[in-house]
Amino acid sequence: MGQAATVGDAATPRERVSSAPSSDMAISVRGLTKRFGTFTAVDAIDFDVRRGEVFGFLGPNGAGKTTAIRMLTGTIAPTAGSALVLGDDVIAKPEKVKRRIGYMSQKFALFEDMTVDENLRFYAGVYDVSGAEFAARRRYILRMADLEGREDELTANLSVGWKQRLALGAATIHEPELLFLDEPTSGVDPVARRHFWDLLYDLADDGVTLFVTTHYMDEANHCHRLGFMYAGRLIAQGSPTEVRAAYAPDGATAGTLPSIEDVFVHLVTAHRDRQEDGA
Amino acid sequence: MNPRHIRLLIWKEFTQLRRDPLLLRLLFLMPVLMLVMLGYVVGADVKNLKTAVVDLDHSATSRALVASFEASGYFRIVRHPNDERALRGLLDHGDVVVALVVPEGTERRLRAGRSTELGVVVDGSDSRTASTASGYSAQIVSAFNRRRIEATGVKLQAPGIDARVRVLYNPGLRMVDTMIPSLIAYILLISTMSIMSQSVVRERERGTLEQMFVTPISRGEYLIGKTVPYMLTSIVQMVTVAIVGRLWFGVPFNGSPAVVLSGLFLFMITAVGLGLLISLVSRTRTQAQQTVMFIMIPSMVLSGFIFPIESMPAEIVPLTYLIPLRYAVVVMRSTFAKGSGFDDLAFQLVAMALFAVAIFGVAVARFSKRLAD
Numbered sequence A: 001m002g003q004a005a006t007v008g009d010a011a012t013p014r015e016r017v018s019s020a021p022s023s024d025m026a027i028s029v030r031g032l033t034k035r036f037g038t039f040t041a042v043d044a045i046d047f048d049v050r051r052g053e054v055f056g057f058l059g060p061n062g063a064g065k066t067t068a069i070r071m072l073t074g075t076i077a078p079t080a081g082s083a084l085v086l087g088d089d090v091i092a093k094p095e096k097v098k099r100r101i102g103y104m105s106q107k108f109a110l111f112e113d114m115t116v117d118e119n120l121r122f123y124a125g126v127y128d129v130s131g132a133e134f135a136a137r138r139r140y141i142l143r144m145a146d147l148e149g150r151e152d153e154l155t156a157n158l159s160v161g162w163k164q165r166l167a168l169g170a171a172t173i174h175e176p177e178l179l180f181l182d183e184p185t186s187g188v189d190p191v192a193r194r195h196f197w198d199l200l201y202d203l204a205d206d207g208v209t210l211f212v213t214t215h216y217m218d219e220a221n222h223c224h225r226l227g228f229m230y231a232g233r234l235i236a237q238g239s240p241t242e243v244r245a246a247y248a249p250d251g252a253t254a255g256t257l258p259s260i261e262d263v264f265v266h267l268v269t270a271h272r273d274r275q276e277d278g279a
Numbered sequence B: 001m002n003p004r005h006i007r008l009l010i011w012k013e014f015t016q017l018r019r020d021p022l023l024l025r026l027l028f029l030m031p032v033l034m035l036v037m038l039g040y041v042v043g044a045d046v047k048n049l050k051t052a053v054v055d056l057d058h059s060a061t062s063r064a065l066v067a068s069f070e071a072s073g074y075f076r077i078v079r080h081p082n083d084e085r086a087l088r089g090l091l092d093h094g095d096v097v098v099a100l101v102v103p104e105g106t107e108r109r110l111r112a113g114r115s116t117e118l119g120v121v122v123d124g125s126d127s128r129t130a131s132t133a134s135g136y137s138a139q140i141v142s143a144f145n146r147r148r149i150e151a152t153g154v155k156l157q158a159p160g161i162d163a164r165v166r167v168l169y170n171p172g173l174r175m176v177d178t179m180i181p182s183l184i185a186y187i188l189l190i191s192t193m194s195i196m197s198q199s200v201v202r203e204r205e206r207g208t209l210e211q212m213f214v215t216p217i218s219r220g221e222y223l224i225g226k227t228v229p230y231m232l233t234s235i236v237q238m239v240t241v242a243i244v245g246r247l248w249f250g251v252p253f254n255g256s257p258a259v260v261l262s263g264l265f266l267f268m269i270t271a272v273g274l275g276l277l278i279s280l281v282s283r284t285r286t287q288a289q290q291t292v293m294f295i296m297i298p299s300m301v302l303s304g305f306i307f308p309i310e311s312m313p314a315e316i317v318p319l320t321y322l323i324p325l326r327y328a329v330v331v332m333r334s335t336f337a338k339g340s341g342f343d344d345l346a347f348q349l350v351a352m353a354l355f356a357v358a359i360f361g362v363a364v365a366r367f368s369k370r371l372a373d
């Protein structure tokens, strides 16, 4: 690893990340690294996510996106580097950070053999959401997830779109300031996906910072800023337009910029070729 | 440690348990099935043993003696060869499993106030049948002697027919009486292990385990919330087995509850630890169940639960010390049948405490480590 360290730097809209982590940011990461044995899953990544931003985290399978999220949520300890989440050091004080963030995974992490209501009740208890507050949150989430009147249904019997929205409700029951979403829309039909992104925009409008991984390039276009991961390294970052412009052929106009998907494929193949040449 | 979190996790576990038919079956059907199976089949008294009688005495006494064997119900006389030499063939072919040889002159010697021997030949290929048969023979013979003494009213110097085998502690040789106390430990082990591992693996499969550690729930809270419900259910199971054993099978309890409870508590910690360890090495619920079986088979065979350790080959015996169930079986049997106390069982209880600390400690350490990676 490491031979691809500076690939494409000249052309990449690699924002100058200041060397010191900033506590004004929702997330500020410096040199974050995770090794499993001799395998480096996340290799010294640096980036900042501003408060209120929708940050898209892209990369092929096995790039290290989930591993990075697990470090940022305080689930696993990094091998090296630092990470400030909502101004707090997540490595030193994971407990403090955990109360202020939410996490939703592709698996939704709902208890399938519990009812809608029981799931909400459980997650409310986990975050110590008090009785009165819970009643209000519950009403809001049931309406948001379109589950009013289905409170006593077993979660297993809900179809995927509803499960997904319930999972979002459960992950935000404590009104987190920062929400991590790891492939929240895989296996969901386009209509439900559109609906889900509307809900994410509502959250963003309320000032919640969103950190989203996805393999859908149309979703990447919804983000304010993107980070591309490849083989554990962060190889490009910037707004969707910046990223597309950086990889446009000479003389391209605003109308002929490559799509995010083209950029993604270009980045991945370029790095793969580099690595093979280096090896 | 937030007690509200722990209560919440316990509530969640019971809510899920109520809705999981597989776990519920495991929980309540299994002890009942095992109780019936082991209580009636394995633990059933050996009866109607096919028996050959060689009566060389042809006397009233010899006939009465044989009759008392037959009347016991344990022996069914199927052959009457005239010659001892025929017995070998009958035993070889499995036509009979027991042979009685009443030597010539039995009645004469008894009348003369001398002692005489009754030959009991037992097919040793099934050690359980063999020990049962010799135990019963000894009892029948001594009862026969007692009746003879009472009938003649004479205090004879010699006891009459010689009975050498003495059966200690379990005079009825009722297998159930030794089976059910050990069964309590066995059920505790198998069900705690399977249910613990199933429920943790299921949470991992569904992603709720990972989710838990993104929330303010701590590892300690999670572990307590996970283990306490299953400790409670195994207590219910054990009590069920004990009550059914006591009331239905009439198993006597002569021991001290404190000793039994200490033993079972230590064993429960071990079982919970094993369940956690299994959940760490298994990716799917099926794998977890297979791993449980992988532990259960040596536990069943090498613990003395079904096969007596005394009759194992000498090279195998050291292995039995590695099986935690071995100690629990001794504790349960000795307290139930003999009323053994803490000092009698010190070795077993210390061994169980060491197993509990080691296995549970390693499980918790590995569990935290695994989550940290």
Ligand SMILES: Nc1ncnc2c1ncn2[C@@H]1O[C@H](COP(=O)(O)OP(=O)(O)OP(=O)(O)O)[C@@H](O)[C@H]1O
Pocket: A036, A039, A041, A059, A060, A061, A062, A063, A064, A065, A066, A067, A068, B373
């Ligand atoms: N606990 C672990 N032990 C060993 N290797 C791991 C572990 N967790 C992840 N990995 C490896 O680290 C690499 C990055 O995995 P990660 O799940 O972070 O990728 P990802 O970008 O989320 O991929 P995907 O798009 O498929 O979700 C993979 O090669 C994976 O096999």
Ligand SMILES: [Mg+2]
Pocket: A065, A066, A067, A182
């Ligand atoms: Mg992933």
